[in-house]
Every structure is written in C-alpha cells, then in structure tokens.
Amino acid sequence: MSITTGDFRAKITASTLLDKKQKHELITCLTAYDYASARLVDEAGIDIVLVGDSLGMVMLGYENTLPVTMQEMLHHTRAVRRGVKRGFLVADMPFATYHVSQRESVRNASRFIKDGGAEAVKIEGGEKRARLVERLVDAEIPVVGHIGLTPQSVHAMGGYKVQGKTLKAVEQLMQDALALERSGACCIVLEGIPREVAAMITHELEIPTIGIGAGPDCDGQVLVFHDLLGLTFAPPAKFVRRYADVGAVIGNALQAFKDDVKSGGYPSDGESYHLPKETLSALHAIAERKRAVTL
Numbered sequence: 001m002s003i004t005t006g007d008f009r010a011k012i013t014a015s016t017l018l019d020k021k022q023k024h025e026l027i028t029c030l031t032a033y034d035y036a037s038a039r040l041v042d043e044a045g046i047d048i049v050l051v052g053d054s055l056g057m058v059m060l061g062y063e064n065t066l067p068v069t070m071q072e073m074l075h076h077t078r079a080v081r082r083g084v085k086r087g088f089l090v091a092d093m094p095f096a097t098y099h100v101s102q103r104e105s106v107r108n109a110s111r112f113i114k115d116g117g118a119e120a121v122k123i124e125g126g127e128k129r130a131r132l133v134e135r136l137v138d139a140e141i142p143v144v145g146h147i148g149l150t151p152q153s154v155h156a157m158g159g160y161k162v163q164g165k166t167l168k169a170v171e172q173l174m175q176d177a178l179a180l181e182r183s184g185a186c187c188i189v190l191e192g193i194p195r196e197v198a199a200m201i202t203h204e205l206e207i208p209t210i211g212i213g214a215g216p217d218c219d220g221q222v223l224v225f226h227d228l229l230g231l232t233f234a235p236p237a238k239f240v241r242r243y244a245d246v247g248a249v250i251g252n253a254l255q256a257f258k259d260d261v262k263s264g265g266y267p268s269d270g271e272s273y274h275l276p277k278e279t280l281s282a283l284h285a286i287a288e289r290k291r292a293v294t295l
Contacts, residue, residue: 012047012088014120014142014186020047020219021208027187027220029210030228033059033076037225038083048210049087050122050222051077053094054151058226065151068094070108074116081117090144091118095152098123102135109141120186124150126176130183137184145180147173148214149192162213164193170200177201177209189222190214213239 010016020027029048032038033055041049055076056068077091091112098105112118120142123129133143148163157163164173173193180188187208190198195215202209202218211218223240226232230245260266275283 009086011086014088017047017088017187017208017220018206021206027208027210029220029222031055031222031225032080032083033225034079035083038080041225042084042087046087047220048222049080049084049089051080051089051091051116051118052122052224053092054224058224058232064154066095066154070094070097070111074111077112077116077118088120089118090120090122091116092122098129098132102132105132106135106139106141109136110139113141120144122146122189124152126173127179130179133180133183133185143183143185144210145177145185145188146191147176147180147188148190151191160192162192162194164197170197173197174201174204177205181205181207187219190218213237 017027019025027048028046029050030041030046031050031052031054032041033051038049051073053065053068053073055072056062056065059076060068060072062068073091073094077089081089093105093109093112097108109121112121121136122144123132124146126145126147129145133145136143149157149160151160154160164170177188177190185207187210188201188205189210189212190201191211192213195217198209198211198214199217208219210220210222212222224232227236227240228243230242230247231250232247236242257266274280
C-alpha cells in the first residue's frame with residue numbers, strides 16, 4: 001500500500017517540501033546534534049532535521065559558528081543520521097569548507113552525503129553562491145540556501161544584526177533568493193529579516209522558505225533545539241519562543257542527586273544488586289569457619 005505525503009510516517013524529501021508549499025501546508029524544522037535529540041525531533045514528526053553549525057555554540061562552547069570544523073560536523077551528522085527515519089536530514093557546511101574553490105566545495109559537500117548520511121547540505125549566501133549551487137546540484141547534491149542574517153558572516157556584518165532594512169537591501173535579498181532558486185536550491189532559510197520582506201520573498205519563490213526571525217509568512221519555521229527547550233545560557237533572541245525550561249528541570253535533578261548521595265539516600269537497598277542466597281550462605285559459612293579458627 002502506498003503512503004501519501006500527508007501520512008505522518010511518510011519519508012520527507014525535497015519533493016515533499018515542494019508539495020507542501022504548493023498545498024499551503026506549513027513546514028516544521030528543528031536542529032538536532034546527537035542521536036537522542038534526533039530521535040526526539042524525528043519522532044515528534046518534524047519535517048526537516050538540521051544539523052546546524054550552531055552546534056559550535058550550544059554543544060561545543062565556541063563563541064560563534066566560525067571555529068566549527070568538517071570533522072566536528074561530520075561526527076554530529078552521523079550521530080543524527082542514526083536517529084532520523086522520517087525527516088529530511090540537512091547538514092550545515094561549516095565556514096571555509098565552500099569558500100575556497102568549487103572543486104573543494106563539491107568534494108566537501110559530497111562527504112556530508114556519502115560519509116555523514118545527510119540528504120542535503122546548507123550553505124550561506126545568495127547571488128555569490130549561485131554558481132556553486134549549480135555545481136552541487138549537478139553533482140546530485142540537494143542544496144538548502146540561507147540568506148539574510150548569515151551567522152558565518154558575523155564579522156563582515158559587524159555583529160548579529162537584522163538585514164534587509166533599506167530598499168537597496170530588500171532588492172538585494174530578493175535577487176539573492178531568486179538566484180538561489182534559479183540555481184536549483186530546494187528551499188531557502190530566511191534569517192533575521194523583516195516580516196514584510198520575508199513575505200515578499202515567499203510569495204515570489206516557487207520553492208519553500210524556512211524562517212528564523214523572519215516572521216510568520218514563510219512556508220515553514222526553524223528553531224534551535226536548545227533555544228526551544230531553554231538549554232542555552234545566553235538571553236534568547238527576540239524570535240525565540242521557549243516551549244519548556246528543561247534547563248531548570250535538569251538543574252533541579254542534578255541538585256537532588258547531589259543531596260541524595262551526600263545524605264546517604266542514594267543508592268537504596270532496592271537500587272542495589274544482591275548475591276544469590278546460596279552464594280551468600282556459602283560466604284557466611286566461610287566467615288564462621290574463619291572466626292572459629294581464630295578463637
């Protein structure tokens with residue numbers, strides 16, 4: 001029996017995402033960085049599972065995404081791959097892995113597909129990435145674009161600032177989006193841009209847009225797993241909605257564990273393993289004989 005794209009169990013592909021846009025079905029996307037988070041995200045029915053280079057900050061403690069390496073991204077992508085069955089698995093290409101030459105970029109992207117198990121790669125940048133997107137698509141590698149606030153350009157942008165505030169900037173964003181679509185990108189992440197601009201781009205494009213800090217008019221939305229659950233240590237961005245304070249729950253559990261250990265309340269007898277009765281009786285008998293000899 002065939003499974004339709006609307007079925008919760010159906011495998012999500014690039015074609016599925018395009019169908020969702022055409023049917024006006026909103027797309028969900030979350031990051032995941034390890035097997036456990038991937039299982040949770042995938043089993044919740046999230047459409048796109050993104051192994052974001054944001055792992056540099058939330059998992060590895062870097063100041064920004066720039067230090068993240070290919071090896072680190074591949075390591076986490078493999079772990080996530082083991083936990084994802086349904087979602088469309090996308091991996092971020094880290095800074096400097098697609099900036100030097102197209103040949104090297106295609107080789108690096110191929111590793112995410114062949115070695116990491118990703119089903120698409122995500123690269124930042126608009127018009128200037130168009131030829132690279134074409135090369136990747138020619139190599140049978142699906143590509144997710146990313147324009148607006150591009151975190152790998154933090155130094156060039158002078159910080160994490162909302163993009164697309166002037167008419168010239170709006171025009172450039174539209175050109176970037178159209179260039180990526182023409183080059184074969186399967187969808188585009190719009191980050192940190194005004195709602196009105198994101199709505200214009202979404203209306204103009206045939207491929208889906210996934211917003212993060214871009215308002216509700218995109219074809220889908222993405223958040224960082226740790227932001228959504230309150231597992232980050234910095235104040236959240238304006239667009240982050242915290243659906244749970246898991247950090248506080250974990251903190252309370254750790255404190256309770258420490259208190260129980262220090263008070264002798266953990267582990268209890270019921271949480272301990274015990275010898276079989278025969279072995280225990282034999283040990284008691286040996287102990288009795290030793291005491292008898294010493295008397």
